[in-house]
Amino acid sequence: MRRLVPAARDPRAVFDACAERTQNAALRTQLLACGPTIALLANEYEELAKNSALNTFSDTELYPLPAPRKELGELYARVLRDGGERPTYDSIMQLAHQSICPQCGIGRVRTLDHYLPKGRFPELAVVPLNLVPTCRDCNFDKNEHHSSDEGDYVFHPYFDDWDQYRLVSATIAYQPYVSIKYSIGSPHNAPPIVITRATTHFRVLNLAALYSMNAGASLAEIKVNCLRASTQGAALVRDYLRDQEDAAVRSAPNGWRAAMYSAMAKDDAFWNGAYNLI
């Protein structure tokens, strides 16, 4: 759930550039004639996204278009991803910080996800604001997820910023072995719609399992650090965990580390010695 700054790209120019690279002259003419409508839809998309209202995006089938909708969808793979407009595709991929997937905060960006799915909205197939750099898992898990329910939408990295909320919550499970369980909490400062959407985001992208796995892989190292701190007393273990939480919150308030260290620092049994069960 990391915010990205989108590239300032004119959606009409990107669409026209893709359409121009169509060799079939008749199809090229049809596609280019779609330009004004694509620009209109891209503008509507941006306005709705700014207001977290993409669930109300037009039923695009109502718009008469001179080219078959299937051909609009195919522009993405044929020209943007695998053809002559690949530099535009690459420049959108590069919006992700350190190539880290903005949706999970863990995976490596390998693909562009159509935020409003291409199957349902082929008119948005090459609209830059609808193309989000993600890892393969997030793209696969989200797939064609789409709903007209306002709470049923994942985080949109170009328009949403949830860093002011601590939405991700963790607890320590001790049976059958020490593990960290994740969920979306209800921070008092977060609007209900953000909590609902964060819950959708977690469920659709299967983040509870991913976060738990990453936390599990870090536990052995944390045990070593707790043991080292404990030579100065248990309170120092708690201080160490709080310091780690503080650093993690600064870097990713809704990442798996921030919630994990918060749970450990709050769990009296853990910092008093239960870390030895790891």
Ligand SMILES: [Zn+2]
């Ligand atoms: Zn991801």
